Amino acid sequence: MPQKTKSNPRKKRFWKWLTVLGPGLTTGAADDDPSGIATYSQTGAQFGYGQLWTALYMLPFMTAVQEACARIGLVTGKGIASVVKTHYSKPVLYGVVSLVVVANTINIGADIGAMAAAAKLLIPLPFILLTLAFTASILLLEIFTSYRVYSKILKWLAMALLAYPITVFIIHQDWLTVLKATVVPHIEFSFAFLFIITGVFGTTITPYMFFWEASQEVEEVKEKRLMPNGKIGWQSIYAMRKDNTAGMIISEFTTWCILLVGATVLYKSGVKDIKTAADAAKALEPLVHSFPNAGFLAKLIFSVGIIGLGLLAVPVLSGSAAYAVSEAFNWKASLNLKFKKAYGFYGVIIVATLIGLIINFVGIDPVKALIYTAVLNGVAAVPLLFLIIKISTSDKIMGEFKSGWLSKTLLWFTFVVMGGAAVALFFTI
Template sequence: MSAKRYVQTRTRKIKKFFGLLGPGLTTGAADDDPSGIATYSQTGAQFGYGQLWTALYMLPFMTAVQEACARIGMVTGKGLTGVIKDHYSKKILYSAVGLVIIANTINIGADIGAMAAAAQLIIPADIIVLMLFFTVSILLLEIFTNYRVYSTILKWLALSLLAYPLTAFIIDQPWKDILKATIVPHFEFSFSFLFIITGVFGTTITPYMFFWQASQEVEEENEKGLIRDGKPKIGWAHIHAMRKDNNIGMLISEFTTWCIILVGGTVLHGSHITDINTAADAAKALEPLVQSFPHSGLISKIIFAIGIIGLGMLAIPVLSGSASYAVSEAFDWNASFGFTFRKAKGFYIVIIISTLIGLCMNFIGINPVKALVYTAVLNGVAAVPLLFLIIRISASERIMGEFKSRWLSKILLWATFIFMATASVAMLFTI
C-alpha cells in the first residue's frame, strides 16, 4: 500500500471513529461537573485512597445505566418523561419529574456558587457580582446560541481536567498501594464514610444524566431523519454505534474520576488537608503540576478556576435542559435547544426559572464548596427510585420490543439499584 493510500485509509478510520462520538461523550464530560470535582477531591482528601476502588467498580454500572437510558430514547423516539407518561400513572410521572427538577435545581445553584468561588481565586470581584454574571451569561448563551456550537467551545475549557491525570502521573506515587486500593474495596461503617460514598455514587450515576442522554439520543435521531411518523427507524447497527459512543464517554469520565480521587489522596490527604472548605483548598491539589514554575500557587488556582468555570458552563445547560425536557414532555410542549425561544417558550421558561431559583439558593448562607458535596449526596438518594423505573422500562418487551434489556444489562442495572439503595439506607441509618 502506498504512503498516500495508507494516510487516506487511516484518515477515514479516524473520521469514522469520531463520527461515532455523540451524546455519550457529552454526557460523560458533563458528569465531571463542579459537583463531581468537589466530591471526588473531598473523598481523596478525607479518606486518602480508601474510596479509590469506586472509580473502577462504578464503571460497568454507570455504563449500563446510561446505555439503558440511551436505548430507551433511541427505540421509543421519546425522552424518559414521555415514556413514563405513556405507560405509567400520573402519580409516578409527576413524582419522577419532581425528583429531577428538585435535584437539578439544587445542583445548578451549587454549580453557580462554585464557579463564582473559583473565579474569586483569580478575579478580585464580589462573589454576588460573579454569580450574577455567570447566571446571565449562561442563560443568554442557552437561549440565543446553538447548544452544539456552545458545548463544542466549552469542551476546550474542559480540557483543563487533564491537569488531574498529568498531576497523578508526574508526582511520586506509592503505585503498589494505589493498585491495591483500586482493586480491593475498602468499607467503613460510619456516617462520614457512607455520606461521601453516597455522594460519589450520586455524582457519578446522577438523575440529570438519565433524562439528558435519552433526550439527546432523540435529538440525534431527529437531526439524522431517523424518526418517521413519530417512530424511530433503527436497527442493531444504530444500537451498537450508540454503545461504542456510550462506552467511550463513560470510560473517559471514570478515568478522570480515578485521577481526581488519586490526586486528592496523594496531595491533599498527604498534606493533612482532610476537609475542603474553599476553592483554594481544592486548587492546592494541582500545585505539584506547576511547582517548578514561579508563583505555582497562583498558576494552580488559574488552572482549577478555568476547569470549574468551563465545566460549570457546560454542565448547567445540561442540568436545566434535562429538567426542562422532563417538564416539557409531561405537558407536551416543544422541547429542543434547536428551537428558537418563540417556538419553545415553555421549554426555555423552565430553564430560566430553574436557573434563577438555583442562583437564589446561594443567598441562604451555605458554603458553595460544601454545597457541591451535599448536592452529590442528594443526587445519590434521588437516583434510586428513578433507577427502578429505568430498569422496568428498559426490560419491557411491550415498550422496547426486540431491543429490551438482555441478561447482562438486567444484572448490572439491578446491582446498581441495590448498591445505591443500600448505601443511601445505610447512610441514613448511621445518622
C-alpha cells in the same frame, strides 16, 4: 494524469469512530462537573486511597445505566418523561418530573456558586456579583446560541481537566499501593464514610444524566440514526454503545485521577477537609511547583476547569429538567429551537437557573453545597433507577431492543448498591 493518493485505512477507522461520538461523550464530560470535582477531591482528601476503588467498580454500572437510558430514547424516539407519561400513571409521572427538577435546580445553584468561588480566586469581586454574572451569561448563551455550537466551544475549557491526569503522573506514586487500593474495595460502616460514598455514587450515576442522554438520543434520531425504512436498527444501537462506552470510560478515568490527586496531595499534606475553592486548588500545585507563582498558577488551572465545566454542566442540568417538564406537558422541547418556538421549554430553563441562583443567597458554603448536592443525587437516583430498569426491560416498550441478561444484572446490582448505601447512610445518622 495525477495519481490518486492512497487513503490510510487506520486513519479512516479513527475518523469513523469519532463520528459516532455524541450524547454519550457530552454526558460523560458533564458528569465531571464542579459537584463531581469537589466530591472526588473531598473523598481523596478525607479517606486517602480508601475509596479509590469506586472509580473502577462504578464504570460498568455507570455504563449500563446510561446505555439503558440512551437505548430508551433511541428506540422509542421519546425522552424518559414522555415514555413514563405514555405507560404509567400521572402520580408516577409527576413524581419523576418533580424529583429531577428539584435535584437539578439544587445542583444548578451549587454549580453556579462553585464557579463564582473559583472566579473569586482570580478576580477580587464580590461573590454575589460573580454569581449574577455567570447566571446571566449562561442564560443568554443557552437561549440565543445553538447548544451544539455552545458545547463545542466549552469542551475546550473542559480540557483543563487534563491537569488531574497529568498531575497523577508527575507526583511520585507508590503504584503497587495505588493498584491494590484501586482493585480491592475498602468499606467502613461510619456516617462519614457512607455520607461521602453516597455522594460519589450520586455524582457518578446522577439523575440529570438519565434524562439528558435519553433526550439527546431523540435529537440524534431526528438527525441521522434512522434506517431507510424509518426504523432503528441494531447498527444504530451499536453506534450508540460505542459513544456511551467512550464517554463513560473518559469520565471514570478522570474521576480516578481526581481521587488519586486528592489522596496523594491533600490527604498526605494534612488537608483532610476541603472548606474553600483555594483548598481544592492546592491539589494541582505539584503540576506547577517548578514555576514562579506556583500557587497562583494552580488556582488559575483549577478555576478555568471549574468555570468551563460549570458553563457546560449548568445547561445540561437545566436542559434535562426542561426536557422532563416539556415532555410531561407536550411542549416543544429542544436546545436547538429558537426561544419564540419553545416558550415553555426555555421558561423552565430560566426559572430553574434563577432559583439555583437564589440558593446561593441563603448562606450555604459553595464548596460544601457541591458535596451535599452529590449526596442528594445519590438518594434521588434510587427510585429513578428502578423506573429505568422497568422501562428498559419491558417487552411492550422496547420490543427486541429490551435489556438482555447482562444489562439486567448490572442495572439491578446498581439499584441494590445505591439503595443500600442510601439506607445505610440514614441508619448511621
